[in-house]
Amino acid sequence: MGNWFSNAEPPPPMVLVPPLFDFPPLAARTRMLESSYNLLFGKLALRCLFEDYFEEARHFSTRIMLKPIDDPHVDLVATVSGPLDHKPNENIVGNALFRWQSDIYDPHTFMDLFVSNTDPVLLVRVSSEDYGVMGLRYGSSNLSIGATVMPFSLADEFPKSAWLVSKMGRLTAGVQYEPHFGSKGGTRYNNLENWSCAIGYGLGSGSPLSPSFNFGLELARSSQFIASFYQHVVVQRRVKNPLEEKEVVGITNYIDFGFELQTRFDDSKTSSPNADSSFQVAASWQANKNFLVKGKAGPLSSSIALAFKSWWKPSFTFNVSATRDRTVGNTSFGFGIRVDNLREASYQRADPNFVMLTPNKEHLAEGIQWKHGKRPMLQSDVESGNFDGIPMELRPLGRIL
Template identity: 80%
Template sequence: MGNLWSAVEPPPPPTMVLVPPLFDFPPLATRTRMLESSYNVLFGKLALRCLFEDYFEEAKHFSTRIMLKPIDDPHVDLIATVAGPLDHKPEEKIVGNAQFRWQSDVDDPHTFVDLFVSNTDPILLMRSCAYYPRLGLGAFGIFPVLLKQRVSCGDHSIMGLRYGSSNLSVGATVVPFSAGDELPKNAWLVSKMGRLTAGVQYEPKFGNKDEARYKNLANWSCAIGYGLGSSSPLSPSFNFGLELAKNSQFIASFYQHVVVQRRVKNPLEENEIVGITNYIDFGFELQTGVDDDKSSNNIQDSTFQVAASWQANKNFLIKGKVGPLSSSIALAFKSWWKPSFTLSVSAVRDRTKAETAFGFGIRVDNIREASYQRTDPNFVMLTPNKEHLAEGICWKIGKRPVLQSDVKSGNFDGMPKELRPLNKIL
């Protein structure tokens, strides 16, 4: 009897918070960021590009993308895409292409070689980049091997050199086999000072060949941005940028990534699951001309777009954007099998024609794996099904728990590569 009275009930299981992986992280564009000017991907431009374009299919069109890599050799992968109109039109054709990539380090996407084949120009394109993190130096090249015709300098090979550190990025590109063009084809300088980032870019496109094109302000662009937070999706971030492009267009942009936790109201979940993490993104971009010869009230000279997305859980994502001429909404469903499958449908409302059209997309992906685990005591991720223990970050308001994650410590060493901020290279 004494043993019965002294028996202690086992403690209840700890409360847990579901933290789903992001739909597409890291973005595919980050794999080739070393081939681009840092000026074109900083100041929130890469995040805004993903927000305004991903899953917004072209009206009355479809797209399919297959991204696969072999289990035996994770250094290589293949991406194949097919896109075209839903209804067959003689003037439009189905476009298909494929990209084979070899990457030197599985965890470092900055040294690679890829081959791109397509049924449109360029038919065969080779790109390569070599980056040495200890020195901060990198060399890269883009080589169109097969083209139907070469009519512009962009149809010729492009080679470049760059230097990158956590606070500075400088580089230039040249067209080595194109005679008569002034060097360089592109040059940039970007520097980061605390939360401020400033940069300038030179692209000689205006002016005669006989004159010094660098004196023409239309060949220069400058930008300044304010950034808060890290590039890890578990940490909220904020970016605000101002840009004067080609001395003729002023661009103001704003992007914010918010990480929130809400209570779970799914009866299929277990009792210890009390919350789930959601991701909300919001972006705004305003473009207006500063040339006195043009009217700023012209819709072609001044435009804007606003977009927002909400990832409710690991399976559902909804996005919407509004512009002066059209509005769009997209809904995506993702299954986290291996490989993962994503189905998306978007609706585009053209206000000039008072028409609504739909687009569809299918994606298959096993290149990016979401195994989010972290040993930080404030935000523990232990189980392989992305469930996070909520002990230590739970307090009560009334009788219902409110959960909040603390990822401000800045220690990302115990996190997988998909969640680590890219702070080593600006």
């Protein structure tokens, strides 16, 4: 009996493939309320990189995101935030957003109900003037055209916004119209300050487990030039973790990097020297399914954020951030707590070399050449398998553009 067990083949080596901390980001839930121009050219990814888990200095925030098990068509997002040291002019702010979605596999049709202690009015949709917004768009894998109007607004703004975006291979170009300047009538359309245009080059991906990058150039309102770059890298490194089984030889990590440079060239309309140009750069590293570190720097301040996540049902995330204000020379801290059971962290590999073993994303490491004895080992791409699985919030993929 003992010899029979001793001749059994050892288990094959495995590589851990953890889920991303937050994918899709919470901002993707409301992307149908935004124009395709605002969502492309890496803007959504850069917004999440520069803002997520960076708390306001000397402030705290809590967020609860829940979906009932018995009815997946509805969910609730509630937030509470405020200062750590009470000040007379600062109060604790609480918001709640209730959503009903007709098709859980197609998030393009939904209804939101929003309440807040800072606004006594119960709103079905929030806009700059508390008016209803209606829109029409056409979207495909290569073209997006649409417009939004405010039919009940007393202001002479028609349309509220309009855009045209086209994609040709790795090249994306688009133009957007938003009336803010000019008098009534056709003069708004002739005012270049109401128009913005952008061009981007990059390699997009339908899954966060595949690398992607985007470089964009934008001329905003004929007065501001914006250059941005965002890259998402998937790497694998060797691990020797005594808490894991001995057949676990590696783990997948996710590294994100981005920068944004803004400069103005209409000096006559600039009110302060600091508004002439600005830049910010940020990077994040997810070491495993539980730990994330981020950092960003700008001309006036620098920040670092640490986040720890437990993948229970629901999941709990605790984050702390430190901000160094170089103008006054002090460092301030912020804290945040999140509870979430909205997102489903499940990804499938299409390559047959990978076989799903357990729900914690452990896969067979066949097809990966691990060099034992040399640490760390990095790979710029996951060589075996193209991660085609995308979560429900981004389906159907052909309508994203």
